[in-house]
Amino acid sequence: MDRARARRPGIAALSVLGGLVWAVLLVGPGGFLPGRAEGADPTPGGTLVIALDQEPPTLDPHASPSAVTYQIIASVTESLLYHGRDGKLVPWLAESWTPSPDGRSFTFKLRRDVKFHDGTPFNAAAVKFNFDRIVDPNYKAGGSRAQLAGYAESTVLDEYTVRVSFQGPNAPFVTYAAAGTLSLVSPKAVKELGDQFHTQPVGTGPFMVKEYVAKDRATTVRNPAYTRKAPWSDRAGPAYLDAIVWKFVPEAGTRVTTIESGETQGIYLVPAQALPRLEKDSNFRVEKMPWPGAPRIWMLNVTKAPLDDLRVRQAINYAVDKEAFLATVYKGTAVRAAAPLTAVMLDEPAVRQAYPFDPAKAKALLGEAGWQPGADGIRQKAGQRLELVLNAIEYGGGADPTAQLIQASLRDVGIDLKIKAQARPPFYEDNYRCSTHGPVMFFRATDPDALFSLFHSSLVGQNFNWACYKSAKADQLLEQGRREADPAKRRAVYVQLTRLLLDDAASVPLVDELAVWAFRSSVQGTKYNFNAYPVLSDAHLIRR
């Protein structure tokens, strides 16, 4: 294996000893003994060890505000529908779904052959229990609460039919019904386990949570009773792997070392510095999954001069050199963003071509707006320098690196950008009060309705319309998007809306970020859902 290359003559003796330790390690947990040669049918068995960048606050899908929870439980708990990499919704625990004509309620026909890991039958009452649990004011829900916004009730129509109703039309709900946040857990386990449920969620999926060791690891094991075909798989039956150990390794350098040494066989969040090394080495395979939602984006506060002038906002969109971001900071962990939704959310060629990097056009637009070059290289109008203040979170090591890159790009066209790097509370306060020229932010979501949170006029002064953007036309489209159940018509609404937002230059979309995973090449069959979370029932280990 690759260990041999690491040896140097001076430490030959040590290496022999090290080799012995390695032999022990390889057959221990995390070793990759089972499995046959590549190409053959995978042999079940083995343990996969994956290092994550953080510890989840909870494994309860309804309580978590954090992606790491769903990275671990994406094949532990299952949802009514499944959202595949192709963006399509397909049946999962529900066999079919029908929206009501008024768009306020959805009727789900459920599978009859599903049991939770604790033996509790899955049925309409279980669905109702789950959704009622999320909106219970005494329950501290996480991201799930926003996805059930406007929830009225669930009605058990018969044992395997449930109707979920909302106060108003809610077309995005079918997307959220496929999200991990609204995945379904055993009512019995919720009642019996109490607080312990945070580390022992009980679902219906091909893996079960076996063990949780705080600050160290979570272990999920194969559910032998899983006989169905998971929607991401082309075969029925239980998972190949015996177990997956999810280790929490916050330090990026340490994480990379563990996969290089073989202590782990997979890592999440490969740092940009280590990415070229792993990509070049045939012992590893790097997988990049685009995050759904809004890209890393500068929300341009359209109410604050000089950004109240459309030409200035458009000039900024032409002036920002996104390719420079990719080359210097992201180095293969992101792609150029073109719209307030990432490409995986809305892949519309006309939209992708908006605002190419064109400093000459930016300068012309600024000139048109009356901003003429000044003595110090910064443009001026009526004695006023062209200065902007970018709101940013101070992460300890400074602001978001994109802030500095924006600063450099804008200086080239004669705009002086000041970065207001600050702690979170004043950062949020400034956004609520529309007192800076806007923040750089990102927003993860699986439905284009994410744009409602970012641009609806009712959310100025709240989360997250930090462009302070108010447009009757945009409001109307955002509301229409919530009503429209037909996927094709819905898409047309969001294309129209995106073009409007781009024409109004209410933001500067910077980069679409990628979830970057690396696996040893002995690990095969890794798959991902639309959320960019791994679904691992087909993952297996091969010997090479």
Next chain:
Amino acid sequence: MLSYVAARILACVPVLVGVTLAVFSLLFLIPGDPVKMMLAEFVTSPEQVARMRSQLHLDEPILVQYGRFVGHALVGDLGTSIRSRRPVAQEIAENLGSTAVLATASMAVAVVLGVSLGLVAALFRNSWLDVLAMLVALLGVSMPSFWLGLLLILGFSLHIGWFPATGGGDLRHLVMPALTLGLIASAIIARLTRSSLLEVLGQDYVRTARAKGLAGWNVVVQHSLANALIPIVTIFGLQFGNLLAGAVIVETVFSRPGLGRLLVGGILNKDFPLIQGTILFVATAYVLINLVVDLAYAVLDPRIRLR
């Protein structure tokens, strides 16, 4: 002796009151509204903010809040973590063992290594051994722990493969974190041992002991080292604080469970009850350890208890 002990214990009281005040005011010293900050990543309604505010009793007068904070802390109730929703005291209890083991092991490394290096340097003063020992100590003082930790991982995990890079548990997991912290702490102890021992070795009674014909080793260990220990014991107590601070970094680098990780997680997640509880606990532990150190003086040096 009794009055000395009583005086030391009494002296701890104002320190501890100061600690509770500092930890309590943490919530009010940060800019902005703590509740909004804690809920920042959630889409929240004003009712949720109000509910959170009343759950944390932030709607009460400040003095009442402080009274409640101290009262609860006295009976071991440090509140409930916002992220994990579990009692902070329980979180601390679960992580204490791992950090205590790490602190003890690294202190052992520090003392054994530091005292030996200092001893060698003092006995072979101005020789190449002295220079070498002090060079090692200088390296230790100047080495950032996260860097040393990563170097050890690179060497012992990736290249030689002796120890796992991450995790807690058995002895194999303990070696590298303990070395990282211990090597750094040993540097200060080595330098101090050297200077303190050199001073004692120059004293008249040492010359007398030698003149009486006592064996060289006996003079050094029994007559000199014992008397040179006072400043070393002092630094032992102070170093304990450094060890806890170091644990914050070392536990993160080695992905080891412990109070340091707990605190870092709390800070990153803006989990105020957890931050307050952990800092209060660690600060109290620090005060108590230094109390033990003060009492140890009295045992080591009779002049102190008689004063």
